[in-house]
Amino acid sequence: MKVISKFGSLGNVLEIGFGDGALTKHLLPMADEYWGIEPGEDCFARTVKDRGINPEKAFCIKAEDMRETKQLMSRKNSFDLIILVSVLEHLSVPAQILETCHGLLKPGGRLFLSTPNSQNFKIFYGLRRLMGIDAWSVAHISFFKKSNLRFMFSHIGFDIDDIFLAPLITPYSIRYFKELYNSSLLGFCMSCFRRLRLDSLLNINTFNVVLTKKNN
Numbered sequence: 001m002k003v004i005s006k007f008g009s010l011g012n013v014l015e016i017g018f019g020d021g022a023l024t025k026h027l028l029p030m031a032d033e034y035w036g037i038e039p040g041e042d043c044f045a046r047t048v049k050d051r052g053i054n055p056e057k058a059f060c061i062k063a064e065d066m067r068e069t070k071q072l073m074s075r076k077n078s079f080d081l082i083i084l085v086s087v088l089e090h091l092s093v094p095a096q097i098l099e100t101c102h103g104l105l106k107p108g109g110r111l112f113l114s115t116p117n118s119q120n121f122k123i124f125y126g127l128r129r130l131m132g133i134d135a136w137s138v139a140h141i142s143f144f145k146k147s148n149l150r151f152m153f154s155h156i157g158f159d160i161d162d163i164f165l166a167p168l169i170t171p172y173s174i175r176y177f178k179e180l181y182n183s184s185l186l187g188f189c190m191s192c193f194r195r196l197r198l199d200s201l202l203n204i205n206t207f208n209v210v211l212t213k214k215n216n
Contacts, residue, residue: 004083004112011080014072014104016063016097017087021047027083028052035072035079037061063087063097072104079104081112086206088115089140098156105213111158112210116168118143119203149207158211165205169194 004010004027013031018024018038028034028051035057038044044060047053059069063084066072082101088094101111146163153160169190178187193199 004081012078014079014082014101016066016082016084016101017090018047018053019043021051021053023083023085024051024053031081033057035075037063037066037072039063063091064093066097066100076103077106080106080109082109084111084113086114086116088113088144089142091142094142095152095156098152098158102156102158102213107213107215109213110161110210111213112208114166114206114208115144115149116140116206117145117165117203119145144207146207149209153209153211157214159214161210161212163207163209165200165203166208167194167199168204168206169199 010027010031012033013027013035015024015027015034015036018036019040020043024034024036024047034053036053037059038047039060039062041060044058048055048058059072061069082105084097084101088097091097098111105111149163150160174187174190174194177190178184193204199205
């Protein structure tokens, strides 16, 4: 949110995968128009109601289905900002989704995304097994390092404004996994990892990326 707030006026915004609306509640008052998609039916209905999203500008679809959604495709070259937070790793065709986003953005429009750093995937895999949790989320099907991210962005036609690392183990993720596995021990281990900065040392972190659609 700190990165997005630096953009100033957000203009027309599309949020892909708005989930429970944790970011949406900040975006709505800052946007001239807010559009959003979310594939989970229960989550979609709850967030649209709780956050007061205009139902005519919200779609319960997968990102892969955007190209088949006439209302969105009629908005080509009209969005100032598109946001994908913790979405790219769940997509079977991430490059295709980014190409769709590129077409929806105005020239000079920005795309902000975050996705886990998979550089040391084997270490992360081993640690999860050691702590007795799933070796990897079955919902994570695409994996990224800085090199393949840069190649993909440049190939699609984005200028890369910034790529920087941020913690993957946060108070929010610690609380989430502690409750998910009903394990205080897991929460304690994750907290120790964070305090000792072992997550940073082992590259257990996430990429935050700011892209701009080229004007030509």
